[in-house]
Every structure is written in C-alpha cells, then in structure tokens.
Amino acid sequence: MVCMIADHCKAHKALDKAIDACYGKKGFKSEPERLEFLFERYQEYIVKK
Numbered sequence: 001m002v003c004m005i006a007d008h009c010k011a012h013k014a015l016d017k018a019i020d021a022c023y024g025k026k027g028f029k030s031e032p033e034r035l036e037f038l039f040e041r042y043q044e045y046i047v048k049k
Contacts, residue, residue, distance in 0.1 A: 016034065020026045023041065028034040 019038070020028070020034075023037070025037060028037070
C-alpha cells in the first residue's frame, strides 16, 4: 500500500485489520486479494436482498 501521509497509512492498516477481523479472514497476499474477497461478500449480500 502506498501512503503519502503516515497517519493516513496507519489508519488504513487499522481499518483493514478491523474489517479482516469482522469477516474472520486474515493473511491476504495483497490489497487486490482483500478487495476481491470483500466484493464477493458484498455481491452475496445484495443478491440475498
């Protein structure tokens, strides 16, 4: 992850950690892998509605 401001980067990492904990998932190899996982969960959610 490329961050221009240290506080922004720190906050982003904390948010990623919190979201990963919510889904019981960790150890993503990359940001795109995390996003793919989250978008798949979102797709499942909107289909159920």
